[in-house]
Amino acid sequence: MIRNILRAAAALIVLALPAHAIDIREVTSPGGIRAWLVEAHDIPFTALEIRFRGGASLDAPGKRGEINLMTATLEEGAGDYDSQGFAAAQEALAAKFGFDVDDDTLAVSARMLSENRDKAVDLLRSALTDPHFDQASVDRVRGQVLSVIASNEKDPGAIAGAALRKIAWPDHPYGTALDGTAESVKALTREDMFDAKARVMARDRMVVSAVGDITPEELGPLLDRLLGALPEKGAEMPPAVAPKLSGGVTVVPFDTPQSMVAFAQPGLAMDDPDFFAAYVLNQILGAGGFSSRLMDEVREKRGLTYGIYTYLVPKDLSATWQGGFASANDKVAEAVKITQEEWEKAATGAVTDQELADAKTYLTGAYPLRFDGNANIADILVGMQLNGMGVDYINTRNAKVEAVTKDDVARVAKRLLDPAALRFVVVGKPVGLE
Missing domain, CATH: 3.30.830.10 (Metalloenzyme, LuxS/M16 peptidase-like)
Structure with a gap:
């Protein structure tokens, strides 16, 4: 994880x-x-x-x-x-x-x-x-x-x-x-x-x-x-594969006072035309810290966890949309239920103007502060190459984020967010989950 x-x-x-x-x-x-x-x-x-x-x-x-x-x-x-x-x-x-x-x-x-x-x-x-x-x-x-x-x-x-x-x-x-x-x-x-x-x-x-x-x-x-002396060709790459995720909860018994929860559904590749809309939606749903919906509903309003997060995982051969949190054994069932409900709400595609504006402001303004030093830039450049981005990407990235509209978010939410495919794995001694 x-x-x-x-x-x-x-x-x-x-x-x-x-x-x-x-x-x-x-x-x-x-x-x-x-x-x-x-x-x-x-x-x-x-x-x-x-x-x-x-x-x-x-x-x-x-x-x-x-x-x-x-x-x-x-x-x-x-x-x-x-x-x-x-x-x-x-x-x-x-x-x-x-x-x-x-x-x-x-x-x-x-x-x-x-x-x-x-x-x-x-x-x-x-x-x-x-x-x-x-x-x-x-x-x-x-x-x-x-x-x-x-x-x-x-x-x-x-x-x-x-x-x-x-x-x-x-x-x-x-x-x-x-x-x-x-x-x-x-x-x-x-x-x-x-x-x-x-x-x-x-x-x-x-x-x-x-x-x-x-x-x-x-x-x-x-x-x-x-x-230059390295071999010309390596082993054959494994095939691309769709994640076999269906909705529900898998409980792994483990003697601990606090259950650990990981959840996932299918996601989308980084070169998908809807990736930036999904990126913005993920910020609103679970990646935005205390401004995200899941943090607000699961932690702030109900005190069921110290933190909950979601993230896009666009692996080379398969893509998922994942998340996780920890919760006391007697509270984890409610935390799972609220997460499922928020996933269903997000799947409708409805976001407010303020949510969209806040997500864009963060994504275009906060991350660039990390890019200082030769080593950081070198690491970014190989990542760009691995993900098929051209050298002009740096001149268009922020514009792509800013171009995401409420209609784009609604489209990608309805297309991708699938409560029926959201699988939870709970490790602990959860009360009310089997």
Whole structure:
């Protein structure tokens, strides 16, 4: 569930880039690698972001968790360095590398000073093209992953997210946690790490951005040196799938004084013509904090929860509209009922002029404050590429939000909000729910 929230936040942050803020240039390396570049020579620093489409959804059949384990082991020894040597080399160069994975992407981040850029790139290249995956490192990281899995099995929020995923995508990689299970992770071998890397880290699914003290003439050869040796093609992508969500409540018994609730219905893709109208509607319904309808009805008027939220989750292969809250066991049934009622009201499409104006003001005015620093901009640029946005998007984004009308909101509400498909998962000892 937390990963879904973060994925949704990352996707929606892309929708908030301030107009006319940056000048994006498209660069193609001599070897044909394409990237987006924003030059910023005020400080001698460059941020580099690389994304590989597919992410953990490209786990081999029966080996759930292999790409997650591989990603976490990438910098545990590479090239001429063992694990400690690799970390020491990063520190000596004042460089910072990051490796992460979610259901849709494997992310590589790099921050480097201009004076050390060539050496930092060579070090990063060793992790991308020549990781050791030695047995001791694999076993050590495996232990860390198993600890996370064990912790999640005792976490009501994680249990709710897992149950909701299984309902929505029973026969798809999205339906299981990308960490894998204790059994699947224990069975992974060192050879699986090399296979996992080849499945996902390939040039046919790669997007790149760079922001900072680097020119197009410098960036092109750097990309070839860093990424040119990666395989041309990776594993076949999984198919797109519709979430199999139907209305009702699923209760997962768990001994806790407070129930955790996750809920979802089918959503819409980011390239859907109605996405901006849905984005505004979601702000009104549940993403607007204390100004949202759900927060007002469930918390402010009735005191049933400390907080309730909704968010759009436009994954690459399936889209949902999700939300969640926590409530005392003796109050959670009423909280679920009020949420269902507000969903039904929202499905009529009726919004006030004030609600629409407030949502637009927030979406066009608050988010741009987040976009400061080379690293943030580099992250946004790869998100734009992954979501098929052109370089001119930053000049049109706010206008798209402002153009949403009450009729647009009504249309998307009637089209998408479906109380009959809203599935709740309640983890706890809820009174009045079975």
